[in-house]
Amino acid sequence: MYLLPGLIVLHALEVRDLQLSFVVAYGLSSRRTKKMESVVAPRLIRRQELEYRTGFRRSTIYAAIKSGGKRFDPDFPQPVRTGKGTVAWLEEEVDAWIKARVDERNSISR
Structure with missing residues (x-):
């Protein structure tokens, strides 16, 4: 879960099956604690989950991100060093890439 500095997390919910992350955070103030808007933080997924979501194995994933390779895909999400x-x-980039593949398939089949 991604947290912003200077925030106190009073409630955090992460439902793995639904891929939902939600954080209610409150800002710090010297006089009082004031409520901030809910923050939906970006979620990072590791390679094992990426393999599950894309159906690609490790070698195919790294071939897709290696520029100059025969299986290079410029649209494939790039990893973030953690x-x-x-x-x-980033989960949202992976989801967008999968959605683009489905949209591409649907536009060809019409």
């Missing part, structure tokens, strides 16, 4: 030797992908 630490030393670890990466993840």
Whole structure:
């Protein structure tokens, strides 16, 4: 879950099956705590979930993001470095890429 600095999280909900992340955050104030608007944070997914969602295996994923390769896909979501030797992908970018593939299929079949 992505949190913004300077916020106190009073309620957090993450439902994995529905792929829903929701955070209600309150801003810090020296005199009082005032309510801020709900923040829907971007969700990062790891490679295993990316494999499940796309149907691609590890080698195909990395071939799709490697420019110059024969399976390079410029539209495929690029990974985000999350630490030393670890990466993840933005869920919304993966969902958009999948939706674009479905839309492309639907426009061809008409």
